[in-house]
Structure formats: structure tokens, C-alpha cells
Amino acid sequence: MKYIYIVSAASAWLTLCGATLLPYATPDQRGVEVADQLRRNYNDLTTDCGAVSRPSFLCSGVILRGTVYSDNYRAWDPSPQSTAQGGTSFSYLRKDAKFKALASFHKNGYILYPEFLKPVSTMTNVSVLCAFPVDASSHTRLSAGCGDHTSTPQIEDYCQNLGVTTAGQWNTHYRNNESSHRRACGFNVAANPQGKGAEAFIATLRSMKYTEGENFSNAGPNNNELRIAAWSSGLAEQLPIQAFFYLTGGVEFAKKDQRAFYADGGRFVPVIKLAFPATPGQDATFTYSSADQASLGDVVCKRYIDSASWEKRFDPGLNAQAWTLSVIPTDCGRSIGAGQTEAFYSEMLRNYGNSAEWKERDGGGMRRQLVCLISTVRTKDVWNLEPFRPYTTHEKAVAAGCNNT
Incomplete structure (x- = not known):
């Protein structure tokens, strides 16, 4: 990108x-x-x-x-x-x-x-x-x-x-x-x-x-x-x-x-x-x-994603090009608690889950990557998620830097 x-x-x-x-x-x-x-x-x-x-x-x-x-x-x-x-x-x-x-x-x-x-x-x-x-x-x-x-x-x-x-x-x-x-x-x-x-x-x-x-x-x-x-x-x-x-x-x-x-x-x-x-x-x-400033911690978001786009990038683990969904969360999306994680994922799935890029190589780990990113790198400007990554435990995802393999 x-x-x-x-x-x-x-x-x-x-x-x-x-x-x-x-x-x-x-x-x-x-x-x-x-x-x-x-x-x-x-x-x-x-x-x-x-x-x-x-x-x-x-x-x-x-x-x-x-x-x-x-x-x-x-x-x-x-x-x-x-x-x-x-x-x-x-x-x-x-x-x-x-x-x-x-x-x-x-x-x-x-x-x-x-x-x-x-x-x-x-x-x-x-x-x-x-x-x-x-x-x-x-x-x-x-x-x-x-x-x-x-x-x-x-x-x-x-x-x-x-x-x-x-x-x-x-x-x-x-x-x-x-x-x-x-x-x-x-x-x-x-x-x-x-x-x-x-x-x-x-x-x-x-x-x-x-x-x-x-x-x-x-x-x-x-x-x-x-x-x-x-x-x-x-x-x-x-x-x-x-x-x-x-x-x-x-x-x-x-x-x-x-x-x-x-x-x-x-x-x-x-x-x-x-x-x-x-x-x-x-x-x-x-x-x-x-x-x-108002207290915002209890606000329920209507939007968790400010913008997102698909990019094809080289992945060292695969040694091949792979689709990446590059997500820029809203301020509210960056600060959510565990209770709104499913709503965040649902918005992402609703807007991007039917795309060919998601379906081309769905490894089942998009939600796990999202949870990992929320847990570890909320302040990162852009969050990158790859559909080919498999589902794994939260602990293993964190240990892998959210790059589930």
C-alpha cells in the first residue's frame, strides 16, 4: 500500500x-x-x-x-x-x-x-x-x-x-x-x-x-x-x-x-x-x-469503520501475493470494549465479507485478527487483516503479532 x-x-x-x-x-x-x-x-x-x-x-x-x-x-x-x-x-x-x-x-x-x-x-x-x-x-x-x-x-x-x-x-x-x-x-x-x-x-x-x-x-x-x-x-x-x-x-x-x-x-x-x-x-x-470533554466510554457506536480498501501485497509467510483488507477504524471503533467487538466485526463482514477478495481464500481468522488488533494496536493508523489467515486462539494470535499462521 x-x-x-x-x-x-x-x-x-x-x-x-x-x-x-x-x-x-x-x-x-x-x-x-x-x-x-x-x-x-x-x-x-x-x-x-x-x-x-x-x-x-x-x-x-x-x-x-x-x-x-x-x-x-x-x-x-x-x-x-x-x-x-x-x-x-x-x-x-x-x-x-x-x-x-x-x-x-x-x-x-x-x-x-x-x-x-x-x-x-x-x-x-x-x-x-x-x-x-x-x-x-x-x-x-x-x-x-x-x-x-x-x-x-x-x-x-x-x-x-x-x-x-x-x-x-x-x-x-x-x-x-x-x-x-x-x-x-x-x-x-x-x-x-x-x-x-x-x-x-x-x-x-x-x-x-x-x-x-x-x-x-x-x-x-x-x-x-x-x-x-x-x-x-x-x-x-x-x-x-x-x-x-x-x-x-x-x-x-x-x-x-x-x-x-x-x-x-x-x-x-x-x-x-x-x-x-x-x-x-x-x-x-x-x-x-x-x-x-464529555464521557464517551459508554457510547454505543453506529460506525466502527471510517474507511477500508483491498490491497494485494506480498506476504513473507506465504511467499506469495495475498489480499489484505486495510481498515481505518473510527475513533469510536478504536476505543470499544469487549461488548461491541461483535458489532464491529458484523459491520466489517456486512460491508466486505461478500467480496471476492474475502472469499478467495477465507481462512476463518478475520474475526480473530480483529480482536487481536483491538487488544494490541488500537493506536495504529491502519489495521491490516488477511482472509487467508486461519482461526487460532487469542493467545497464539497475539504472540504472532496478529498474523495468524
């Missing part, structure tokens, strides 16, 4: 069969790294991501959404209204895009990876459609929340369609409309006619200098607003969620979201304490603490 390692100042990444994955790390290691990433992204003032058509939200900043926990739905699933509209509201926090509170004064929520920095996801794209320097009451707008506000007699439109392309022009338009959030225009950053999404998004951020008094007032909402195309429900295993965050008073709800996401997607996503700046001169802070 061929591995491609990409090493940066941030971390080492592992690419396997076209999927970009984080090497195994303990929850605390992962949490510390995510907090560091958030700080780097917050302080990264890049104006584009390599081209005028690539806005800086693709590779910098912190994209976050405030949510309300409920046992009746998942916080990361679009609401029925968002699904009907075709878009969901987020905010963008960066050193040059500051505010002191979220709409509705939410105390917790989640953070998405910037598109070009997401380490683990099979979701092809998180599409930002438009950006407003202020909270634009987008839940009652047309065009996926980017266009006309349904409660005003005027017709609202994208800024570019109104001839508004700079921060100064946006401010003039905003003040001419009595600083009404419902009358504010949003910049088309998805498919603006000039293909200059980066310039449009920077105009959004620079426009916030004109609303700094609002951003740090005691009357909400204070945040800017991004509209992101709504995705389907039930995609916990695919969504590029970087962290669950909480503000003072919200940690217990963040922990509940963390447990629910772990159960649905099998991935550990850390809870991070977020503190918004109280004044324009201050900065947001991102803090990881092991004490803020």
Missing part, C-alpha cells in the same frame, strides 16, 4: 486511497491541536486562497454556528426551514472580523473546518453562498437567504447587482437604508459575475469596520452572517466539523452535542471554550481542556 505524507508546520496528514485523514491521536492530543489550529486560522489575515476566485474563508478564519441542544434533533442537521430555503446561517470570526456575541446570544454551537483545511470528510464541498457584514435576518429572505427580504416593501438584492463592490459603497447603501439589517445587501461570494469572490468577501470584512459600534454594543445581534448551502440530514460521518464550542454557561450542551456526534459518526470532535472579544482591541480566545 502506498502512503503519501504531507508535512506542514501544523501537523502531518495521511492520504489513503484518495481520502485525507488525520494520523491517530489521543483525544487530548487532538483537542490541543484543534485549539492551535483555531488560533492560527483566526490570526490568518490572508485576502485570498491562491486566486481571486478563492475567498479567504476557504483557508482561514473560524466558521461557526450557534445552536440549541435537543434530544429530538441533531444540531448539525439543517432545520426544516433551512432545508426549504436551501441555506443555513453561520458567522465568520477572524482578527479582522470581530464581534462580541452571536444572534440570540447562543452559548454553544459548532465550528466547520475551512474547506481547504478539512482533514477528514467525504463531503465534497461546504458551499458559502453569500456574506453579510451584519446579521441580515436571512431566515426570511429569498434566494437561499441571500436575496430579497420578504417583510420589506423594497426589493433587496446581491450587493454586486446594486453596484456595491467596496466597503465604502456598502456603508453608504447601509446608511441610506437607515442601517436596517433587513435592507442590507449581501455580497455574492459563490458565483459573482466577475469571478472575484475573494475581493467580494474582503469587502464584507472591511465593511465591518463601519459597523464596529454595533458589533460591540449590548444590543444584539452583533455578528456577521454567512449563508451556506444546506446539506442533507444524517451526515455525521461526512461533515467537516472541527470543534464544538461553548461560551460561559454552555459547556454541558456542547458536551451533549459531542456525545451525539460521536455516537452517530464515530469521530471524536473536541469541545473548545470560546471567548469573544469584549472590545475591538481584544481578540477571541480558544481553549481546550480535558475537563470540558
